[in-house]
Amino acid sequence: MSNTVMSGNHTDQQMSALEQTRTSLCDQFASVSGSDSAVAQCYLAENEWDMERALNSFFEAHMDSVFDVEDAEETKDVSGKKRKEVNSSDPADTSGTKKKFKADKMDCIDLTAEEPTCSSSVNPQESQAESVTESNAEDSKLSFISWNVDGLDTLSLAERARGLCSYLVLYTPDVVFLQELIPSYIQYLKKRAVSYLFVEGSDDGYFTGIMLKKSRVKLLESEIVGYPTTQMLRNLLVAQVTFSGQKLYLMTSHLESCKNQSEERMKQLRLVFQKMKEAPEDATVIFAGDTNLRDSEVVKVGGLPPGVCDVWEQLGKQEHCRYTWDTKANSNKTVPYISRCRFDRIFFRSAKTGPRVAPDHMVLVGMEKLDCGRYTSDHWGIYCTLKKHDY
Incomplete structure (x- = not known):
């Protein structure tokens, strides 16, 4: 019995x-x-x-009412707008000095202005030639930021969104890859970053997005690739664009979170790599996002595909760019442990034919506290540039 x-x-x-x-x-x-x-x-x-x-x-x-109070305040008095000076420190400064980053309400209402051109009255012809050379070199570089903005954390969210806008003003990236957006957050960005075209991975819940600088990047088409077995609403967002005569495939994703979701995360990573391999040979492919990856998981899926590199590794594994989620340095999350992880990663595949670019520079951003006493996100953002490669 x-x-x-x-x-x-x-x-x-x-x-x-x-x-x-x-x-x-x-x-x-x-x-x-x-x-x-x-x-x-x-x-x-x-x-x-x-x-x-x-x-x-x-x-x-x-989440719907996160920005309601601020929007109401702005509607009351449009004429009283006041801009504070944006932190003008060198974007490449990696000294790690912690300081308060000014992110006033009106810091970033106008993101339409292009980079100013410089001139000099001393030796005009020589100066003009140097300026043209530098301008051409800079114009040929593609710059982008990838950032998990932690839109799910509503504490000081409006102030943190203004902080993100201030970094966009400071760095003027051609492309912005964002993760953990919510509808109210992206609506806030659309009101301010009017010089960018927005491509979104969804329109409800939380999702990813890609911002394209209208004057520099042209969108051809986009698609959302679903992860069949995700339990966390995750997908892969792909945008086909052109930049300076080059064809680019831009990809972003927020791979499954948590240590116990390793198998699902590796399934998603395999799909990302497959899509990178399937891109046309005349296209440069850039994946940037919050992967939640552990190095052992990359090894388990067979490592990086042929022709694909991890940009941080490619640029020499610089220590100051290693940890993008660092509870030792970032106090946004109150946790009883110290965790330092390289969750946010950039994978790159160069075009095999036609114009080619290569990783040039990488630095972490968002490491300055805002006036509200918090950081823009619990993740650091990654600022990266690519330059033309002659070979």
């Missing part, structure tokens, strides 16, 4: 397995949403333990 005890229509073993599954779902929900297990259980139970529905319900309930 069996000793298995029945509970309703389920055995004790089945109930135990169900409890473990639901506990795991709660943990994943809490990690993605930044909430606690009680909130997770409530939303999951209300949505029949469907992760996607539960997350969408949570975001709709909590």
Whole structure:
């Protein structure tokens, strides 16, 4: 006679397995949403333990009004706009000095201005020749920023979004890869960064996006590639563009989070690599995003595909650019441990024919505290440039 005890229509073993599954779902929900297990259980139970529905319900309930107060204040007095001076330190400065980064409400309303041209009254002909040479060299460089902006953290979110805009003013990147956007955050950016075209990985929940500088980058087409088994609403966003006569495939993603999602994360990484390999030979391919990767996982999927490089490694594995998620230096997240990880990565594949570019420079950004006492995100952003490569 069996000793298995029945509970309703389920055995004790089945109930135990169900409890473990639901506990795991709660943990994943809490990690993605930044909430606690009680909130997770409530939303999951209300949505029949469907992760996607539960997350969408949570975001709709909590995120829509993040910027409402600020928008109302701006509507009251448009004439009283005041711009503070943006931090003018050298973008390539990697001294690590922590200082407050000015991000006043009106720092970044106007992002339409192009870089100013310089002139000199001393030896005009020589100066003009040097200026043209430098200008041509700089114009041929592609610059971009990749950043997980942590839109799920609503604490000081409006101030942190203004901080992001200030960095866009400072660096004027041609392309911006963003992860963990929410609808209200991207609507805020669209009001201010009007010199950019926005390509979005979704329009609800939380998602990725690519910003393209209209005067420099032309969008040909875009697509969203789904991850079939994701439990965290993740996908791969791809934009085909042209820049300075070159064809580019731009990709961004936020791979599955949490240590226990390693298998799913590696599935997603394989798909990313496959898409990079499938791109036409005359196109340069850039993937930039929050991969949540551990080095061992890259090894397990067989390493980087032929012709694909990790830009940080390609540029000499500079220590000051290693850790993009660093709880030792970044205090946005209150955690009882120190974790230093290279979650945010850039993968690059050069075109095999036609004009070619190569990684030139890389630096972390967002390492200055804002006036609100927090950083722009719990991740550092990556600023990178590519230059024409003659060979």
